[in-house]
Amino acid sequence: MDVNLPIPTRRLGPGGPEVPLLALGSWNTWDRMEPAEAAALVRRAVEAGAAFFDVAFYNMGPHAENSRTDILFGDAIAAAGVRREQFTVCGKVWLWDPASRFRPQLEVSLQRARLDRFDTVVVGDYAEEPDVPALVREVSALVDDGLTGGWGINNWRIEHTLQAIEVARAEGLTPPTFAQLKYSVVRRSMAEGPHYGALFADGTLALQASDVLEGGILAGKLQPARKIGADMGGIRERIVALWPEVQRIAAGFSVTPTQLAIAFTLTHPATANVLLGVSRVAQLDENLAAVALAAAHGEAIRDAVAGLWLDTAVRADGAW
Numbered sequence: 001m002d003v004n005l006p007i008p009t010r011r012l013g014p015g016g017p018e019v020p021l022l023a024l025g026s027w028n029t030w031d032r033m034e035p036a037e038a039a040a041l042v043r044r045a046v047e048a049g050a051a052f053f054d055v056a057f058y059n060m061g062p063h064a065e066n067s068r069t070d071i072l073f074g075d076a077i078a079a080a081g082v083r084r085e086q087f088t089v090c091g092k093v094w095l096w097d098p099a100s101r102f103r104p105q106l107e108v109s110l111q112r113a114r115l116d117r118f119d120t121v122v123v124g125d126y127a128e129e130p131d132v133p134a135l136v137r138e139v140s141a142l143v144d145d146g147l148t149g150g151w152g153i154n155n156w157r158i159e160h161t162l163q164a165i166e167v168a169r170a171e172g173l174t175p176p177t178f179a180q181l182k183y184s185v186v187r188r189s190m191a192e193g194p195h196y197g198a199l200f201a202d203g204t205l206a207l208q209a210s211d212v213l214e215g216g217i218l219a220g221k222l223q224p225a226r227k228i229g230a231d232m233g234g235i236r237e238r239i240v241a242l243w244p245e246v247q248r249i250a251a252g253f254s255v256t257p258t259q260l261a262i263a264f265t266l267t268h269p270a271t272a273n274v275l276l277g278v279s280r281v282a283q284l285d286e287n288l289a290a291v292a293l294a295a296a297h298g299e300a301i302r303d304a305v306a307g308l309w310l311d312t313a314v315r316a317d318g319a320w
Helices: 035-048 069-080 102-113 132-144 158-171 194-201 214-219 236-241 243-252 257-266 281-304
Strands: 009-011 018-020 022-024 052-054 088-093 120-123 151-154 178-182 206-210 271-276
Touching (some): 009 271, 018 022, 022 281, 035 281, 088 102, 102 132, 120 132, 132 151, 132 158, 214 236, 214 243, 214 257, 257 271
Parallel strands (some): 022 271, 052 088, 088 120, 120 151, 151 178, 178 206
Antiparallel strands (some): 009 018
């Protein structure tokens, strides 16, 4: 694929927006760049047709880290000089504190990122049993009021996702249209298991793949210095030990391990897009080439990496 051509788009679930196959995530991303680099990355993403940005205010539960990454993202958008209609933004609201309502969370997040609305939002992780009917009503009101165009879920247990869909249907509310799940050559149980698999197969939800490079480990950063995603199932040491095999397989396709890992996630028929922690223009260009790799060699890649699946013993319903 010519990285100078816009990449393809897919719909982010029924009624969701058309989104590019690659998306830029925000956790510990924008704070790893100088301002000029961040603005250049935004402009390159717009030029390549990959201007989907995952943005959040990390201030609750395990994310109570006083992060400025959303503020820095807003600065980058302003410095890049791009128009609001040239990019898509996915925000987040959190369930770590049951007393914290979604509207104030969203309003603060929008203000910090200098945005007027989110195109969609992810309702994030929870520690306690959620009140799903109340949650669906609350987030649906945000859609009705134009603060977001839709919503999805992030690593929920399958029974809560099914309940949310049913409540929305029964009450004529806006249902979730996608599931943001950990999905990679080493972590496949939720995305490819029977529970979410059924919702993907019948088109109820689209898949938004996250943690596809395991915090950089699958790109060769075997001892990440920054905070990365949770190690569900305790398989991270095994992932590090598997790195030489990842290198070997990638070399067989004459690509980088990063391109191999991204291309694999694009072979799932339900994948709408893949979240990537890109922090340099050169990284984005490397990642863009994975789209053509998946299109040309997707089936062969799935066969080649079959032995890398490590979380087979982890429950596929999200009940960690």
